[in-house]
Amino acid sequence: MVRTASAGAGVTGGPTLAVVAREAGVSVPTASKVVNGREDVAPETRRRVTEALDRLGYVRRPRFDASRPPRLIDLVVHSLDSSWSGAVLHGVEEAAHDAGLDVVVSALSRSRVDRPQRGWLDRLTARGSSGVLFNLAELTGSQYAWLEQQRTPFVMIDPVVEPPPGVVSVGAANWQGGVTATEHLLALGHERIAVIAGPRRRMCSGARVAGYRSALASAGLAPRPEYLRDGDFDESVAHRRTHELLDLPEPPTAVFVCSDRMALGVCLALAERGLEVPRDISVVGFDDLPEARWTTPALTTVRQPLAEMAATGLRLLLRMMDGEHPEGTRTELSTRLVERASTAPPRRPPGT
Structure with a gap:
């Protein structure tokens, strides 16, 4: 269940959200949006509220019942109309079944290539996902910051560009x-x-x-x-x-x-x-x-190995959801040549 912060006291009787809002110079609803991971907050406002939360020691309510195992993750793919995505889905499906997880699949339209549209992260919060797998995605700086602030574990499968330091990713050699x-x-x-x-x-x-x-x-x-x-x-x-x-x-x-x-x-x-x-x-x-x-x-x-890359990404995500952090942030799976009929020695010119 997603718990919405109110203007009352934080966990363990700490400062109220109203105190945090006053410290940051924003309204209580704006401070609540930041605490609850809403995306429709200006980056500078989000920064001021986050700094106030940390400075005052406001303890956010847990988004999930920690005594229960996570049941839902999100898989974000660039499209559903390619055999590439089909292979990734197959790998995630098998690994998720073995782990007893449900998977929500999102194929995102984009305002610019490979960048998820605004508002998707709000929906992620609303449905209470425990973690996210991104396939062929390029996140903005504010989206990385949102995931970090919400303490949402995520793994990149074959990211478009090199992710920031510390971001866990899986790819091929x-x-x-x-x-x-x-x-x-x-x-x-x-x-x-x-x-x-x-x-x-x-x-x-x-x-x-x-x-x-x-x-x-x-x-x-x-x-x-x-x-x-x-x-x-x-x-x-x-x-x-x-x-x-x-x-x-x-x-x-x-x-x-x-x-x-x-x-x-x-x-x-x-x-x-x-x-x-x-x-x-x-x-x-x-x-x-x-x-x-x-x-x-x-x-x-x-x-x-697309399916294996996806399954590896999900297993890494499970570890992160359990509080672990992989020793290395980049996992590469080996590639191999599959010889078929489209290659042969070069044709010799006539008379040679």
């Missing part, structure tokens, strides 16, 4: 995955290897491209700037980037694509140009979503 994908193509004999990356600011995309560069350097090859293209993790953008690569004076013989969805756009563009995969050009994806097995030919890709 993206750098190693980029190395593995590129080394596979090098081992087949490719030297003209392009990469179609995700957004530059995305942490996972940067790590995959860094792995690609590292593998080339280890092979004594300098990355060619014209072979590095941003695809924004979007199938249609990757489709355009592929046509750009094919129009180069010396097009690549292989492409490392930093997501399976983008790889679908790559393969479509190649087919439009009358090129055959892998006879004319090899393609490696990243994720190992179901789509990777449905393409013709089936896609060689780097598997990141």
Whole structure:
């Protein structure tokens, strides 16, 4: 049950909320909003009230009955219309069932990409969630502050950007995955290897491209700037980037694509140009979503364990809900190459 603070005394007969409001120079309803985690408070006002609460020693009432185990958590995903989210949901569902938890799933519309809309945190308070899993999210500074103030445990699954110090997150070994994908193509004999990356600011995309560069350097090859293209993790953008690569004076013989969805756009563009995969050009994806097995030919890709990442995130969240804090704030699960039919040695020019 969510208990609403009143203007009476705090727990153990401490200062009243009215005293806190007077100290902070705000109204009692405004002070109550801060105590109860309402989001519709200006950051500066929230800061003054929080400082007054701490300075006066106001003890907030517990939001939950500590004698009862937590029963409800929130899972916040970027959408429900992708196989990526399906894999995350599967991992959370199994782990939550084993732990006897109920899960509320929120697919958020956003005023800007990857940032949950205002007001969602108010609803989290209203339904009494014990903790939150964020998937592919980027929180604002005020949202991090809200979660900390409310002492709401949360874990980030594959965060968009590097979280602030102390925030617990789970992800895949993206750098190693980029190395593995590129080394596979090098081992087949490719030297003209392009990469179609995700957004530059995305942490996972940067790590995959860094792995690609590292593998080339280890092979004594300098990355060619014209072979590095941003695809924004979007199938249609990757489709355009592929046509750009094919129009180069010396097009690549292989492409490392930093997501399976983008790889679908790559393969479509190649087919439009009358090129055959892998006879004319090899393609490696990243994720190992179901789509990777449905393409013709089936896609060689780097598997990141999405369901396992989600389950790991939930188990970490359970520990935090029990008052523990993980020793390390970043957990990385290993990736591995899944070889299928979209890669082969480069085609030899006629007469060689």
